[in-house]
Amino acid sequence: MGSQVNYKxxxxxxxxxxxxxxTSDAMKEDGTVNRSALPAIVNPEDLNALELxxxxxxxxxxxxxxxxxxxxxxxxxLRQTLFRxxxxxxxxxxxxxxxxxxxxxxxxxxxxxxxxxxxxxxMCGRQAIDGDTAQIGPQLADKLxxxxxxxxxxxxxxxxxxxxxQRGFTLGYEIVRCPLPALLTVTESANEPRPPSAKRxxxxxxxxxxxxxxxxxxxxKNPDISIPEWTAQDIGCDLERxxxxxxxxxxRKIESVQLVSEDHKEVPPTDEALSDLMLELMNEHTIE
Amino acid sequence: MNQxxxxxxxxxxxxxxxxxEVSLELISKASExxxxxxxxxxxxxxxxHRVGHLAEELFAYGCDDVYLKDDSxxxxxxxxxYTEIITKTVDEHRPEIMLFxxxxxxxxxxxxxxxxxxxxLTADCTDLQIGPHKDNAKDRTYDNILYQxxxxxxxxxxxxxxxxxxxxxxxxxxxxxxxxAEADYTNKGNLHEISSAIPPSALHLExxxxxxxxxxxxxxxxxxxxxGGAGVGSKENFKLIQELAxxxxxxxGASRAAVDSGLIDKPHQVGQTGTTVRPKLYxxxxxxxxxxxxxxxxxxxxxxxxxxxxxAPIFDVAHYGIVGDVNQVIPKLIDAYKNNTR
Ligand SMILES: Cc1cc2nc3c(=O)[nH]c(=O)nc-3n(C[C@H](O)[C@H](O)[C@H](O)COP(=O)(O)OP(=O)(O)OC[C@H]3O[C@@H](n4cnc5c(N)ncnc54)[C@H](O)[C@@H]3O)c2cc1C
Ligand SMILES: Nc1ncnc2c1ncn2[C@@H]1O[C@H](COP(=O)(O)O)[C@@H](O)[C@H]1O
Numbered sequence: 001m002g003s004q005v006n007y008k009x010x011x012x013x014x015x016x017x018x019x020x021x022x023t024s025d026a027m028k029e030d031g032t033v034n035r036s037a038l039p040a041i042v043n044p045e046d047l048n049a050l051e052l053x054x055x056x057x058x059x060x061x062x063x064x065x066x067x068x069x070x071x072x073x074x075x076x077x078l079r080q081t082l083f084r085x086x087x088x089x090x091x092x093x094x095x096x097x098x099x100x101x102x103x104x105x106x107x108x109x110x111x112x113x114x115x116x117x118x119x120x121x122x123m124c125g126r127q128a129i130d131g132d133t134a135q136i137g138p139q140l141a142d143k144l145x146x147x148x149x150x151x152x153x154x155x156x157x158x159x160x161x162x163x164x165x166q167r168g169f170t171l172g173y174e175i176v177r178c179p180l181p182a183l184l185t186v187t188e189s190a191n192e193p194r195p196p197s198a199k200r201x202x203x204x205x206x207x208x209x210x211x212x213x214x215x216x217x218x219x220x221k222n223p224d225i226s227i228p229e230w231t232a233q234d235i236g237c238d239l240e241r242x243x244x245x246x247x248x249x250x251x252r253k254i255e256s257v258q259l260v261s262e263d264h265k266e267v268p269p270t271d272e273a274l275s276d277l278m279l280e281l282m283n284e285h286t287i288e
Numbered sequence: 289m290n291q292x293x294x295x296x297x298x299x300x301x302x303x304x305x306x307x308x309e310v311s312l313e314l315i316s317k318a319s320e321x322x323x324x325x326x327x328x329x330x331x332x333x334x335x336x337h338r339v340g341h342l343a344e345e346l347f348a349y350g351c352d353d354v355y356l357k358d359d360s361x362x363x364x365x366x367x368x369x370y371t372e373i374i375t376k377t378v379d380e381h382r383p384e385i386m387l388f389x390x391x392x393x394x395x396x397x398x399x400x401x402x403x404x405x406x407x408x409l410t411a412d413c414t415d416l417q418i419g420p421h422k423d424n425a426k427d428r429t430y431d432n433i434l435y436q437x438x439x440x441x442x443x444x445x446x447x448x449x450x451x452x453x454x455x456x457x458x459x460x461x462x463x464x465x466x467x468x469a470e471a472d473y474t475n476k477g478n479l480h481e482i483s484s485a486i487p488p489s490a491l492h493l494e495x496x497x498x499x500x501x502x503x504x505x506x507x508x509x510x511x512x513x514x515x516g517g518a519g520v521g522s523k524e525n526f527k528l529i530q531e532l533a534x535x536x537x538x539x540x541g542a543s544r545a546a547v548d549s550g551l552i553d554k555p556h557q558v559g560q561t562g563t564t565v566r567p568k569l570y571x572x573x574x575x576x577x578x579x580x581x582x583x584x585x586x587x588x589x590x591x592x593x594x595x596x597x598x599x600a601p602i603f604d605v606a607h608y609g610i611v612g613d614v615n616q617v618i619p620k621l622i623d624a625y626k627n628n629t630r
Pocket of ligand 1: 019129442516517518519520521542543544545546557558559560561562563573574575576577578579580581584594595596597600612613614615
């Protein structure tokens with residue numbers, strides 16, 4: 001291989017409840033979500049972002065740092081990325097961060113990134129499955145004042161100064177080029193995330209953050225491997241811009257979805273009944 | 289409050305040289321919402337190259353003001369120059385509400401604009417209403433607040449979000465969920481040229497190739513949809529779905545499982561990560577009825593479901609439930625239709 005460049009890549013990940021495998025006890029009586037009944041996973045498209053970062057590392061050389069903002073239990077999501085090949089991980093955790101909307105979250109993430117040795121590429125998943133907002137990527141790019149490439153499917157070329165990438169949409173694609181540093185949001189069609197490696201699993205399964213250690217956590221055979229924890233103070237955040245006070249959007253109401261049609265007719269699959277159904281739909285001009 | 293602060297704006301997205309359907313839907317919705325604000329004007333931001341003539345259409349759907357920036361640098365959609373022009377124009381005129389279509393363009397642009405303006409933004413709304421909002425902690429009531437209503441947690445809950453304090457109140461809205469009004473080309477409005485320049489620093493990203501096809505599949509506008517799911521089983525069987533659609537003059541829809549297993553292409557997908565549809569008739573064939581599918585089709589006028597499993601959740605939303613095998617039922621439906629039209 002040619003000369004290795006060692007790009008600095010920061011991947012932002014989020015720990016989310018597994019809404020794909022919802023069970024009936026996931027919803028409380030009052031219509032709110034019982035987060036504790038749902039297993040917590042790394043947001044699926046964030047694993048596509050990590051995979052894209054690791055593929056840059058394999059092809060051109062890179063140091064991949066994974067960052068998440070969340071409660072101390074989000075350290076598990078970071079371990080999952082260590083098992084897959086992340087070089088470094090950082091947990092942004094502080095009570096002051098709780099109740100942040102996308103504006104506040106992107107501010108907090110940008111404060112942390114500004115504290116790091118400035119990355120060449122920042123990667124996010126396209127969207128998180130709990131809220132499906134797809135807003136953090138563009139808002140983080142704005143706060144870092146760098147270009148964004150959303151819906152990234154592939155990196156076609158990379159030099160220390162520019163990146164060329166393919167953006168994918170349902171009905172086509174677009175190829176763009178822009179200077180580095182840049183922020184990419186990565187879609188599920190970009191790649192197939194690699195599974196955890198057994199070797200890395202053994203090496204990092206005891207990696208813990210300070211809060212977990214205090215709790216006695218998951219055993220601590222190897223105190224050397226720790227997950228750094230950064231607070232609002234560590235990253236120099238303006239507290240007015242974090243959490244509830246930095247979040248202009250408020251949730252007014254939450255209802256559980258009860259999709260039930262008012263009138264329901266059972267139609268037996270006989271020639272006669274199906275013919276009557278068709279006739280009824282035609283007579284009322286539902287079909288012409 | 290003066291009139292200037294009560295306007296509703298829409299980003300007029302240009303797609304293949306035409307105003308995107310969703311933008312027209314939003315202008316129609318804006319006119320409806322405007323009824324709750326006395327004296328509010330409907331505005332649109334129209335950006336692009338050689339797009340000035342499209343303002344007529346925006347007026348026809350109810351715009352009072354169109355803010356136009358026509359520049360060769362805006363020929364292809366690019367995040368940064370669009371963000372610059374829109375934030376400057378919004379900053380100057382301070383509309384009360386600003387709406388974007390939840391399209392790939394809208395969802396790339398709106399968050400960047402909201403971040404620049406430091407205002408709240410709600411993604412992918414499926415309904416908008418106006419009403420009062422009481423903040424209990426602050427013991428303050430706000431009048432005429434935009435309720436931004438959207439599914440969350442994979443469609444399992446419906447959340448109402450508000451931005452009581454920041455302006456404009458911003459939201460992206462799903463294509464196909466708002467009703468488009470009738471155009472009236474006798475409506476005229478004011479065309480304002482945006483004078484702000486595009487800073488060179490916003491032009492570093494180049495679009496080297498742009499290849500998006502015009503939608504061959506018009507699910508959002510379809511009157512009748514015949515949709516197939518994983519239960520259809522094979523590509524061969526899927527031809528039955530296409531045949532039924534053809535005789536009924538319908539579009540073909542699909543569940544994600546059908547798309548994932550290669551029975552049909554992604555543009556046909558209905559649901560949370562596909563298209564939201566509102567046809568007069570939706571025939572769901574071999575679709576189990578996961579919430580992510582149901583949120584995309586529950587507003588159909590009539591729903592017919594065909595499924596071998598009498599317990600399938602699709603039957604909860606169906607007006608007509610047929611417990612049976614698609615491979616036997618669909619040919620019978622085709623025959624029944626042909627016999628009845630004869
Ligand atoms: C974040 C997220 C987003 C998603 N977005 C979408 C989306 O936009 N759209 C979407 O559709 N899904 C979406 N899904 C997937 C969704 O959860 C379901 O997995 C999917 O809708 C299932 O598709 P299906 O009903 O075709 O398949 P299945 O669930 O496998 O159901 C097949 C059905 O066919 C029936 N059947 C089998 N054989 C026959 C036969 N011969 N005749 C009649 N019936 C038969 C079975 O009884 C069964 O009910 C999403 C999931 C996630 C997590
Ligand atoms: N709390 C968080 N910490 C780190 N990254 C996040 C966080 N929330 C969202 N992201 C990133 O932003 C992407 C889009 O999230 P969202 O805007 O919530 O849909 C996710 O896929 C993550 O890459």
